Amino acid sequence: MGLISFFKEAGEKIFGGGKANAEDLKKNLDELGLDTKDLQVEVEGDQVVLKGTAKDQETLEKAVLQVGNKAGIATVKTDDVKIEQPADECQYHTVGRGDSLWKLAEKYYGKGKGPKYTVIFEANKPMLKDPDKIYDGQVLRIPPLK
Secondary structure (H helix, E strand, C coil): CEEEECCCCEEECCHHHHCHHHHHHHHHHHHHCCCCEEEEEECCCEEEEEEEEEEEHHHHHHHHHHHHHHCCCEECCCCEEEEEECCCCCCEECCCCCCCEEEHHHHHHHHCCCHHHHHHHHHCCCCCCCCCCCCCCCEEEEEECC
């Protein structure tokens, strides 16, 4: 994956709006229930560095989005993560004004595929809890249709 960019001013505030630190980011990541026990989190300025092992590509991508979609984070680096079960990477989309999951499904999957918004929603759970609650600047996973 390498280096993934985020809008550092657009992210979710972590634990009351303080500056993101490695301990809080790791705690927040672990609370999602993803299998991220073998991932370490470091913060270097406005960059998060993930290290260790991820069980699969999806888990790593969700971990990247969880720590990257926080206020004050500009990039997430994953060069030092080993993936136990590699797979094709998803595309990423940065939410803009007027975007909805329906519109993203139409954009990435084709005209008439709006009902496939549920694929995008599921690919971004547990970070997304409601398909109608996305925000400008948020980065989402867009998996391929099977």
